[in-house]
Amino acid sequence: MTPALDPKLLEILVCPLTKGPLRYDRERQELVSDKAGLAFPIRDGIPIMLADEARPLDETETRS
């Protein structure tokens, strides 16, 4: 079972590049920045907010 992301962290985290809001994808354990088109991985409950570790979103994924 994957550890849930700490709610306090979820409250204060934003996209490091756009400073825009993030979407928490519980299934994939990712924090998604629609504006930047990037998904930041959460590993062992630790959000990895580094651009070079983020997964670029494909077109079908973006919601904005």
Add this chain to the structure above:
Amino acid sequence: MGDDIRIFDRQVVRLHRDRAARDLARHDFLFRETADRLVERLDDVRRRFPVALDLGCHGGEVGRALNGRGGVETLVQADLSPAMARLAGGRRVACDEEFLPFAPASFDLVLSNLSLHWVNDLPGALVQIRRALKPDGLLLATMLGGETLKELRHAWMEAELAEEGGAGPRVSPFADIRDAGGLLQRAGFALPVADADTITVSYPDAMRLIVDLRGMGETNAVADRRKGLTRRATLFHAVAAYQRAFADDQGRVPATFQTVTLTAWAPHEAQPRPLRPGGASIRLSDALNGEPRPVDDSPP
């Protein structure tokens, strides 16, 4: 952002830290010492800081030193190296000081222990820190100053000139305390103060110092450093030169670490500030000769 002044290779900074995280407990002496000194400053502040960030947390030294100080209830620990962040425990984030992932006005307090000297765009990082602070929030940060490792710098220079016929930057450049106050002010902080402190560590020999620096993840990450492995002859020459120049009568050598501590507040209306020109309520001439009287003429 920041690409125009790229002094440090941030990938290398991260790599050094990832590597150091494996065996940090044997080499974290300096981090623990400066973490203690940093959080002691909170004792002088009569305020509580419920939500705090430790930016560049290494193995969580500041978090452990805090130990209930400053009324911190929630501490977020962040490091460029995910391996370091994992080591720190608690609420953790891997992030880059140059691209902070925190919403405006998230924290009452931002602490940073010996990390900001690896940032290329320090003015940019300070602006982002200021925005992440609530109004009247406090930044309390140490970074390594320009006097740091002056002995090692000297020894490398001598060794490279002798063995390789030229010298490149072996020891990273550090911050100058004279710049720090101005930087904080330009980043929009109020009441900025920068002060310096020197810690001299005694080592049995210079090799032990170099091993320790590697163990802390604090070895050179200058972008245009000499690439590739250090030649053995140069390394031995540097160790010998260090010994020759600095050893005491027992053969031990000193290593200087200068820490620059930055204290600054996110602006808030209640803070003391100079009046706007023409905003005086008492005439200077009256204040200088006898009883001050209110200014009676209305402003133009």
